[in-house]
Amino acid sequence: MVPGGSAEKKADGKQAAKESSIRIPNPNFEKMKEDILYHFALGTGTHNFPALFGDVKFVCIGGSPLRMKAFIGYIAAQLGIAKPRNDFPNICAATDRYAMYKAGPVLAVSHGIGMPSAAIMLHELIKLLHHSQCSNVIIIRLGTSGGIGLEPGSVVITKQAVNAAFKPQLEQVILGKSIFRSTTLDKELAEELLECGKELNQFNTVAGNTLCTLDFYEGQARLDGAICSFTNEEKMKYLKAADKAGVKNIEMESSVVAAMCNLTGIKGAVVCVTILDRLQGDQITTSHEGLEEFESRPQKLVGHFIKKRLTQK
Template sequence: MQQQRSLQEGANLPFICVGGSSSRMKTFSQYMNELLGLGRATDDIPNICAQTDRYSMYKVGPVLAVSHGMGIPSISIMLHELFKLLYHAKCTDVVAFRIGTSGGIGLKPGTVVISKVSVDPSFHPHFEQNVMGKITAYCTELNAHLSQELLNCSKENNEFDTIIGTTLCTSDFYEGQARLDGAFCNYTHEDKMKYLQRAYDTGVRNIEMESSVFAAMCKRSGLPGAVVCVTLLDRLQGDQIDNSHEVLAEYQERPQKLVGCYIKKVFCKI
C-alpha cells in the first residue's frame, strides 16, 4: 500500500491534521514545510492519495495533512480509514487536529474557537451512532490539556482573538443551522434568533459540521484531539458573509497558524 509505505518512511508521525478542503490541506502542508525548516512554502508537496478523488493526503516531516470533505458521513469514513492506516503503519503517540471554518455566535468574525466539547442540535454533548438499529451515544469532549496548550500559543503570539468554547455540530448547512437562506424554511426570523440565543446561553460559540464525530472517534481511539475553527461571521447578526475575499483568506490562515505554532514548539523538543 503506497500510503502505508509513505508513512513508514518517516519513522515518527506524531501529528495528523484534517480539514475539509483538499486545497486547504495542501496549503497547510506547504506552510508546515517552511515553518519546520524542511523546505519552502512554494514546494509542490505530492498527494499520497492521488489515485482516489475521495480525499487528499500530504506528508511533511512529522505532519500528515488529510482532507475530509463536508459533513459527518464524509469525515467519519476518512477517519476510519486513516486510523486503520496509522495502526498498520505502527504510528504511536499521535495528536490529531481538525482545522476549518465555522459560523460564530456572539463573536466578531475572525475569532478562532478551540472546541472544549461538541454538542448536537439539542445541545447534548454526545455523538449518536446507529449501528444495526441500536443507537449508542459517544462522548464528544476534546482534550482539555491540548486545548489549553493551543490557547497558550495564541496568547504568546497575540495575532488574533482566540477562545475555548463549546461547538455546535450539525448534519445540515441550512435548516440544521437555523438559516433563512436555504431552499426551504418552515420557521421565522424570530424562531431563528430564539434558537441561536439558546445556543449562546448554553455556551455555544460556533457552528460547524464535523466536530462531533471527530471528537467521538478521537476519544474512542485514545488520540488527544483538538478542533480549531475560525469564525467567518456572527450568526446573531445574519446569515451572509460580507467580508472581502482577501479578509476571508486571511481568516482561514488563522487555524493553521495556531496549530502550526503548537506543532513547531513540540517538534523542536523532539
C-alpha cells in the same frame, strides 16, 4: 527468552507508559490478511505503511484539499523542511475522494464536508496510523465556522462538540439501535492550543463549545436555504439558547472527530475560525481577501503549536 528478562520487560513497561498507542476497537481487525484503505487508494498489501508514515506525530485535517495543500507548504516552511516548490505530492492522487500530504512528522488530510465524509476518512486514517505503528499522535481539525456572539475572524478552540440539543454526545444508529458516544475533547490539549493563541497575540482566540450540525442550512438555523420551516424569531431564540449553553461556533465535523478520537485513544482537537457572527445574520459578507486571511489563522495557531511541541523535545 530475551537476555535480561525482567529488566528488559520493566524498561519496555516504562516506554509503554510514555507512549500512547492507537486502539482499534474492532475484534475483526486482526483477522484481516490485507487491509485496503479504499478511499485513500492505499493498502497494506501494496504499501509499506511504517516506512511511509511511521514518523507521523501530528495529523491536521480540514474540509478542502486546497486548504490542506496550502497548510503542508506552510508547516514545512515553519519547520525548515527544505524542498523545491510544489514538491509535496498528493499521496492519495489515485483517488478523488480525499487528498493527503506529508512534511516530516506532519500529515495533512482533507475530509470533505460533514460528519459522514469525515467519518469515512477517519476510519481509514486511524487504521493507517495503527498499521504504521505510530504513537503519541495528535489529530487536529482546522476549519471555518459560524460564530455565536464573536467578531468575525475569531478562532475557537473546541472544549466539547455538542449536538442540536447542546449535549456533548454523538448519536449513531448501528444495526437499527442508537449508540451514544462522548464528544468531549482532550482538556489539556485544548488549553495548550489556547495558550498558543495567546502567545501569538495576532487575533482573538477563545475556548468554548462547538455546535456540530448535520447540514449547513436548516440544521444551522439559517433562513436563506431552499427550504426553511421556522421564523426569524424562532431562529434567534434558538441561537440565543446556544449562546447561553456556551456555544461559540457552529460547524459540521467536530462531533465525529471527538467521538472517534476518544474511542481510539488519540488526543484530538478542533480549531476553527469564525467567518461571521450568526447573531447578526446568515450571509457571509467578508471579502474574498478577508476570508483568505481568516482561513490562515487556524494554520498559524496550529503551526505555532507544532513548532513549539517539536522544539520542546
